[in-house]
Amino acid sequence: MSEKKQLNPLQFNDTSDLEISSLLEAIYQKYGYDFRQYSEAHIRRRIMNRMSMSGLKDVSQIQSMVLKDETFASQLLQDLSITVTEMFRDSGFYKSLRDHVIPILKTYPFIKIWHAGCATGEEAYSMAIIMQEEGLYDRTTIYATDFNQQALNKAKEGIFSNKMIKEYTINYQLSGGKESLSSYYTSNYGNVIMNQSLKKNIVWANHNLVTDSVFAEVHLILCRNVLIYFDKDLQNKVQKLFYNSLINGGILCLGSKEGLRFTDFYEEYKDVDKKQKIFKKKYQLAYALEG
């Protein structure tokens, strides 16, 4: 065994558990953003990163800063929200969406899609590209929502760094893209600007999955890699929101490591593509009998 080591004073011990939950409570009370049911390990990691970047010595100091300093608070909010995303992330998923979900959507006279937790919008634009290529975009509305207004503003602008474009192009091609990805943007000084024609049917809206309720009835919900950040109870609550937002026979798409098994809604969907986590809401009995 190694000899006893001096504990680093920057390190958190068990009292920091209390400090973190008290900080999350304070953020909720003052700003209305609710991280109390997020994955604790994730929240802890983000808070500790902020602490060391801002040269603060403990979580209590963060708390007093958050309450006094709105600029700091907004920075911490950015730290705690998930803004990492890619165009056509998981190409296999988008391939399956084209193969299995588009034929279902084609049967509707108009199509409403809810992209929940869209962050900076890369996947909402991906969806718009697919709908355009499938000849459905003119009768489609994509509601792309997030609680992070800063991310939404960026999404609305549709200007992305071209650093990732090579990766996105590979994703797009693997996902069964029919054109060249470069036909959907113009390059400008290290950035790419998404085409105006993709933006026309995307409605960007501030919506918080944790604290807000149903706002539309939709045919397709995409919420990928958001629920992994939530604890089981919160996952279940959000699944209820999704269930109530989908039409009968509506499609739910989750992230490749997410599922319904530990929620109350496992029996309410059937698999469209088990591996790619695409589910179809079962018809409620009354409708089934009528239909």
Add this chain to the structure above:
Amino acid sequence: MSYEAIVIGVSSGGMKAMKIMFSLLPKGFKTPIIIVQHISAHSDSQWIQLLNGTYTIDIKEADEKEKIENGKVYFAPPNYHLLIEKNKTFSLTIDEPVNYARPSIDVLFESAAEMYKNKLIEIILTGSNSDGTNGIKRIQEWGGLAIVQDPKTAEAAYMPTSAMAAIKPDYILSLEDILKLLIKLDKQKQ
């Protein structure tokens, strides 16, 4: 001292090292082993299934919210960070890469250190970047047991060397000797 978990970080040269390790792990090895191996974001999980079919120990990809059990080996899934919660379950995140890596060894090691404190064994194996170096520091601060593969015996020496520059490991051993030590320590587990 009975250890509750083993975390392993491995990068280039990892596939060969993993095969040697699994071939030496005896049936009935109890301490759960949690591994971050750097791997392409586009790879699927078939290689894990293949490993699982080849060796006696139960090898799987870690699922979100999954309870960590004795007698199992868990790999972080490609393109996700793997973290450990206080209730000994896994969390996955898509947070930005750390040290250009997702999954990152540092992310796993740091959260494991907070969870298991001095009941943790961590191992840095072959690799050609410095991911894991911050994590191993954190683990030693918490009193966990730090083992580094002897760079002379590693296919890629950079990662173990980087860890050794940051801390004084409790052991610097060849892969075969690491396994002997783990088996000895595992026998002390109830």
